[in-house]
Amino acid sequence: MADTIIKMEDLAFSYPAEEGNVPLAALNGVSLSIERGSFVAVLGHNGSGKSTLAKHMNAVLLPLGGKVWVDGMDTCDENLLLEVRRRVGMVFQNPDNQIVANVVEEDVAFGPENLGIPTEEIRQRVDAALQAVGMEEFVLQAPHHLSGGQKQRIAIAGIIAMEPACIVLDESTAMLDPSGRREVLDTVRRLNREKGITIVLITHHMDEAALADRIVVMDGGRAVMDGAPKEILTRMAELRAIGLDVPHTVELLYGLREDGFDVPVDALSVEDCADAIVAALAPRA
Amino acid sequence: MLKDITLGQFFPGTSLAHRLDPRTKILLTVVYIVALFCAESFVSYGLMVALLITGVKVSGVAPKALVKGLKPVLFIICFTAILNLFYTPGEILVQFWVLKITKEGIFTAFFMALRISMLIMGTFLLTYTTSPISLTDGLEALLGPLKKVKVPVHELSMMMSIALRFIPTLIEETDKIMSAQKARGADFESGSLLDRAKALVPILVPLFISAFRRADELAVAMECRCYHGGQGRTKLHVLRYQPRDYVVMGAYAAVLAAVLVLARFGL
Numbered sequence: 233m234a235d236t237i238i239k240m241e242d243l244a245f246s247y248p249a250e251e252g253n254v255p256l257a258a259l260n261g262v263s264l265s266i267e268r269g270s271f272v273a274v275l276g277h278n279g280s281g282k283s284t285l286a287k288h289m290n291a292v293l294l295p296l297g298g299k300v301w302v303d304g305m306d307t308c309d310e311n312l313l314l315e316v317r318r319r320v321g322m323v324f325q326n327p328d329n330q331i332v333a334n335v336v337e338e339d340v341a342f343g344p345e346n347l348g349i350p351t352e353e354i355r356q357r358v359d360a361a362l363q364a365v366g367m368e369e370f371v372l373q374a375p376h377h378l379s380g381g382q383k384q385r386i387a388i389a390g391i392i393a394m395e396p397a398c399i400v401l402d403e404s405t406a407m408l409d410p411s412g413r414r415e416v417l418d419t420v421r422r423l424n425r426e427k428g429i430t431i432v433l434i435t436h437h438m439d440e441a442a443l444a445d446r447i448v449v450m451d452g453g454r455a456v457m458d459g460a461p462k463e464i465l466t467r468m469a470e471l472r473a474i475g476l477d478v479p480h481t482v483e484l485l486y487g488l489r490e491d492g493f494d495v496p497v498d499a500l501s502v503e504d505c506a507d508a509i510v511a512a513l514a515p516r517a
Numbered sequence: 518m519l520k521d522i523t524l525g526q527f528f529p530g531t532s533l534a535h536r537l538d539p540r541t542k543i544l545l546t547v548v549y550i551v552a553l554f555c556a557e558s559f560v561s562y563g564l565m566v567a568l569l570i571t572g573v574k575v576s577g578v579a580p581k582a583l584v585k586g587l588k589p590v591l592f593i594i595c596f597t598a599i600l601n602l603f604y605t606p607g608e609i610l611v612q613f614w615v616l617k618i619t620k621e622g623i624f625t626a627f628f629m630a631l632r633i634s635m636l637i638m639g640t641f642l643l644t645y646t647t648s649p650i651s652l653t654d655g656l657e658a659l660l661g662p663l664k665k666v667k668v669p670v671h672e673l674s675m676m677m678s679i680a681l682r683f684i685p686t687l688i689e690e691t692d693k694i695m696s697a698q699k700a701r702g703a704d705f706e707s708g709s710l711l712d713r714a715k716a717l718v719p720i721l722v723p724l725f726i727s728a729f730r731r732a733d734e735l736a737v738a739m740e741c742r743c744y745h746g747g748q749g750r751t752k753l754h755v756l757r758y759q760p761r762d763y764v765v766m767g768a769y770a771a772v773l774a775a776v777l778v779l780a781r782f783g784l
């Protein structure tokens with residue numbers, strides 16, 4: 233219990249309905265505990281409630297039913313609002329719509345400035361945060377001259393400067409090209425490993441989810457699967473039934489299995505998959 | 518092509534004019550404008566021209582860039598000058614039909630044109646040497662006392678800096694939408710004024726919709742980063758007057774005093 237950073241209990245939420253309609257539940261009794269220092273991926277097709285879930289993690293939305301605690305603090309307590317938001321930072325999809333200032337250092341300083349941190353310390357935090365995302369040479373650049381991946385790293389730096397315990401990324405790689413996506417993923421993995429920051433990665437990409445320690449699958453406002461990537465990503469039939477794909481590697485291994493090869497189905501990365509196939513072929517050769 | 522437009526142009530640099538505190542520069546620009554309107558004679562105008570030239574020299578801004586800034590208002594300058602030329606009563610020099618040119622008219626027209634040009638060049642000197650951020654910071658600090666009478670100074674300066682932040686983004690977006698509409702056969706360059714205005718509608722509508730969506734997302738992102746108004750907010754860059762600020766302010770005060778004294782003696 234001590235090391236749960238975010239705890240949700242029977243969380244329910246629905247957006248205010250348009251006139252004449254009955255409000256549709258966006259979250260339908262989600263119970264979830266996220267451990268400090270873990271790397272959790274959240275999967276789900278469009279409209280399954282991923283963003284709604286994310287917004288409950290830092291009190292942007294407040295539960296209509298159930299409870300959410302961040303580091304033991306009830307998110308409904310208005311006095312704790314800033315502290316909750318400081319501990320759980322959020323990176324969004326569109327890099328352009330979350331950058332506030334037109335100089336990189338000013339943007340990274342925005343969070344600490346709001347928290348009333350003394351000037352000298354803001355300076356240190358900004359430099360440290362930019363270093364942590366590998367963008368220190370861009371301190372004085374204008375953000376609109378940067379690439380998408382670089383902008384997202386600046387957004388991450390802006391959150392790190394608040395010294396959070398957890399970073400939630402809501403499809404933050406969706407608008408990026410493959411190299412930008414790799415930049416962002418490498419950055420968050422490093423922050424997770426080296427600084428022990430908890431990462432919640434919301435994504436559509438199976439290969440991104442495969443990087444996590446744990447995967448939560450959402451469908452219709454419920455958490456329908458929860459477990460290690462090797463366990464979740466190999467449940468092909470179930471994933472297909474809720475409109476998700478399995479990684480190409482898993483699909484290939486399933487196919488080989490059906491054709492009578494003795495391969496494991498839980499080799500997720502391309503390298504592991506190749507090794508598994510080679511191992512299966514070796515006795516025949 | 519739209520990307521070439523830069524509002525409130527700024528030329529980065531390290532000259533004395535660049536390093537001055539933005540508050541100093543804003544104050545000096547105000548003093549300069551007041552002095553311009555007090556100046557009435559060759560001597561005092563000479564003093565002001567000298568001041569402007571010194572400013573330009575110190576800033577290292579190319580005089581060409583300043584003159585270029587005059588282009589959009591050239592019409593207004595000429596118009597005012599011509600009005601003054603013909604409609605100032607006094608000692609008549611030339612007369613044809615109802616138009617008469619007076620000696621006083623020539624002087625007023627000349628001084629008017631000079632005054633407007635110098636006013637514009639002076640303000641451009643401010644924006645050329647001060648980054649938009651320090652400009653907003655300076656304004657916020659200078660207007661700070663107005664907070665006491667409930668003027669939302671912090672909010673206004675936040676709006677201004679967000680507007681500055683989004684100008685390039687929105688320009689880029691306009692460019693994209695225009696290309697998309699052109700690809701569908703839209704024509705923005707020919708036809709009557711009305712036709713061209715109509716052609717703008719398919720650009721403005723998507724632009725507005727997207728601007729609202731951006732505003733919505735930005736507001737949430739700002740909340741997530743603990744923004745809660747100006748209360749208890751600290752700053753990465755705190756403005757501090759340096760000795761150079763006092764020296765330059767002193768020099769300006771002396772020039773203003775000289776212009777006022779000269780005006781008093783009708784010079």
Ligand SMILES: Nc1ncnc2c1ncn2[C@@H]1O[C@H](COP(=O)(O)OP(=O)(O)OP(=O)(O)O)[C@@H](O)[C@H]1O
Pocket residue numbers: 247248256257258276277278279280281282283284285
């Ligand atoms: N601001 C809103 N107002 C009303 N309904 C909303 C709003 N945002 C989301 N919804 C609805 O809530 C449900 C869950 O949406 P949510 O954005 O959480 O899904 P998601 O899993 O993040 O989807 P996506 O992959 O498209 O981002 C959907 O049915 C959606 O239509």
Ligand SMILES: [Mg+2]
Pocket residue numbers: 282283284402403
């Ligand atoms: Mg979403």
